[in-house]
Amino acid sequence: MFPKLLTILGLASAALLINGEITSKEAMDIVINFLDSYLYPKNAEVAASVNSTLFAEDVKGTVDVSTNFDGRELATEYLFGLFVNLAKDPTEPSPIGNPIGYEIHAAIAHGNTVFVGVKFDFYYGALNQSFPIEIDALFSINDDLQVQEYDLIFRRWAWATDLIVPRLQYANHDECLTFLNGLPLGQFYRLGENNLGCRYLHTPMLSFRPNVHCPHVGPSGGDMCVPRNYTEVVKAKHFPQGFVTTPLEDRSSHKLGLDRNLEAVNLAD
Template structure:
């Protein structure tokens, strides 16, 4: 029984090491002493089997083994190599040592200040500032289901301008809502980083309804108390998106349930909104379509409505998000609603593997200690 237990332990530990390689842990040391009553030769066979399995799965793992003359200790060090798109070198950037600049209470206060300014109408002032003082000059952010954003100006536009609806009154129709209040449900902070979660109420004015989202953020603040990095996820976003889409579809078709006709009508309304905003703001050198009619015809025929995970892809959903940004910098944002989608609403660099490994593009590392 003791030998079987030891054997099982080794298998589990080796399996964990190979799994860790896939998620970029650079070293796993396994120490198995003589009390487990497992011979070195048995362990070597297990390790070799694990390496072969890892190679077959596309994970490159190298291992070095040592054992004392009396076989009282056995150590295996796994050094994984990244195999994702554009892989070079080791799997993970080195953790960054950082001074503890803030107490947990101070981090909580900074997080709360961010949420306070994210709420409507406080976000209007942040959006109009163009360069929010809550963000560092070189702020880098990523929002799941969309893309990465570099620099204070772009992050100000997307974090605050997207939900401020500064182009209301110009015929715009938004699938998004205005954040009106929040409840913090999770917070863990130390030094200058925090993992957070809050329930945020969105008022969707075009549907006259309220919807709650759970917004998760990883934050890092700089020495001036400004957000230097963030990685954000909206939990259950796809479920809420489907619910809202079905509500609209049902209303437009005069039915109690979503219909194909209602869904087409919903797409047509969003296309009309996008093209209307493009007509107002995308003129001269920023022109994307020859006319309102040309815009509507192109988008209806050539661009899919899109799922929620296609918020950064060639979809109507993506363009409906970016229509809110046209007012700020037409020269930057008009291509995002145009035929090409610019660098924000296109499929070319949004395949699954590229998105999964996208943290390497957005952040040099989000590991701090």
């Protein structure tokens, strides 16, 4: 009888222990909620809370392209606070971008441990363009259904930034102002040169084709707002066909000019 009682008590204790543990589904649901909260505009709301209860108070975390962010306040500030300024001004030139959507392409949950491979769409308002950013994430969820530990790995981040950052042209707003303040206003009959007037001319075009027009307002000026030489501009042969009538096609400009000079002399005589 006693051995049977011990067996029953043991089974009951095991059942209670199992029932008290977080399930894989619960852990995955918490991670899904975390990913949903990472999207704009929810991310700005989470950042405003300063101490988001998405995280355990003593959360431990790391981001491979940066460093460790331990504690609820630090995790909230860095993982969500990055997007606050973008929420206020989506056109701010930022190398971070703003996550607006995601797709989970890999997911494994075992007890309170979850791995997800996520492909986010990050929107860059300054470029009016979205780029896919891939993040692998490991989470440990505690019994209070909060993130206890996290490890975020940005895949192909170097490649992504090689594509994105050069298009931003200026590191920040102050750098942009410093550069532009150093340019001459320019004359409004010279709107194809390295001046503010030229860049003003191209600003309205940015929303149409940012890949084409962004360089025109940037430091390089692209192929539009650049220093030009008067003689080179005048002598440049821009038109492959030209507008010379058929009888004159085979006559060189030098000979044509000479003939006209001679004709003028003959008329004078």
